[in-house]
Amino acid sequence: MSQEYISRTPRSRELFERAKQVYPGGVTYIIRNLPPYPFYVDHARGSRLYDVDGNEYTDYWVGHGALILGHCYPPIVRAIQEQAEAGAHMGYSHPWEVEHARQIVKMVPGVDIVRLTNSGTEANVFAARLARAYTGRDRIAKFEGGWHGSYDALHTGVSWPLEQPDSAGITPGAQQDTLVLPFNDLETAQRRLRDATVAAVVVEPVQGGAGCIPASTEFLSGLRQVCDETGALLIFDEVITGFRLAPGGGQELYGVTPDITVMGKIVGGGSLPAGAVGGRLQVMGLMDPERYPKKQERVFHGGTYAGNPLATRAGAVALRELDERREEIYPYLNRLGERARRGLVAAFEEGGVKAYITGVGSLIGVHFTQEYPTDIRTASRTRNRELTAGLFSYLLERGIVFIGPGSIHLMLSVAHTEEDIDRLVAECRGFAQSVKSGGAG
Ligand SMILES: Cc1ncc(COP(=O)(O)O)c(C=O)c1O
Structure with missing residues (x-):
């Protein structure tokens, strides 16, 4: 320097x-x-x-x-100020969580229904859990260079050299059900996915951390195809691409709809910690206590600040702006x-x-x-x-x-x-x- x-x-x-x-x-x-x-x-x-x-x-x-x-986009600053005065943390349901989620559902093609988290990492945790519960399978496939936050199961094969662990302190057991595949290599991915019986394939439409490297359209649509063929769920990690590449994110731009969408960053208006996991009604319904009254059949999700009024209000204002303009x-x-x-x-x-x-x-x-x-x-x-x-x-x-x-x-x-x-x-x-x-x- x-x-x-x-x-x-x-x-x-x-x-x-x-x-x-x-x-x-x-x-x-x-x-x-x-x-x-x-x-x-x-x-x-x-x-x-x-x-x-x-x-x-x-x-x-x-x-x-x-x-x-x-x-400091003025409408977002105002929304945060007003909400701080009204109550920054309720611990109960409030109108902005509804407004925010309705806006997400309106904009993202693959999201029929959604739950909110505090980060992209957390949203990936629940996406993996949903996929495992829905399919009854354990393994999750991800791609070399894919960054999905620091969830133990997905924190592998992220950075160079790929064969070295990306962090100390992760047990081999936490990653034994993770399958790491080469990015943008459809033939290898399809071959290995046909043999592997995975719960889900998680992919960024454009790999951010790897250096803004886009997936090819053929790659994403080929993954959609092999997921349909093998009964695996397709998860798009749109923490970077969501609301950025198009109002509906990478899935809108590429015209490939995943079963589960992981969101973060922009989803909370950019200024406050937020994330979201959303998807097909049938899959997300696993979190519904009315449909699944027994805890062992339901997918648990929650958190002290999940859907908090500051992030949901800022998020709702930002997404509305992106949508309307x-x-x-x-x-x-x-x-x-x-x-x-x-x-x-x-x-x-x-x-x-x-x-x-x-x-x-x-x-x-x-x-x-x-x-x-x-x-x-x-x-x-x-x-x-x-x-x-x-x-x-x-x-x-x-x-x-x-x-x-x-x-x-x-x-x-x-x-x-x-x-x-x-x-x-x-x-x-x-x-x-x-x-x-x-x-x-
Ligand atoms: C594609 C992707 N997924 C997940 C994450 C993790 O999100 P967070 O840092 O909010 O936990 C990131 C963060 O940069 C990301 O780029």
């Missing part, structure tokens, strides 16, 4: 020293560990972050992709994404640095690899880690941020402008030129 970053972030540096005394590694989430120390955000507006030292950043991380309407918002986001991808291809080409750009709509991945990445293997095998971290530092110094130095994926919000994208592209061109001349990376 440059001397310049260090000299203009003294308060962040001080905070990090204090944070290290109270958090392992000084951070609340390992991906927030930006060496030598993270900048600490004081406040945020639209597409911008402002750190405690008064520096401004254009934000392409947008709250892990949750803030599709940008930071769909003709304006989605074409705008897609246009910005296209402009960024086209611009970045040209910038690295002109700069003479080999890079591949992936993504769909408002999701963008940059890969310094020797081949076009279609899965985590091709994205990781030949990745130039020095260039990857180098681009992060270069842009950070110039007031542009994305997830972090380990991988380059960027997410857009309606608060971003064409000027923001053009500046991003211009800085990436500058980076490529400085690499060529031996000054960066």
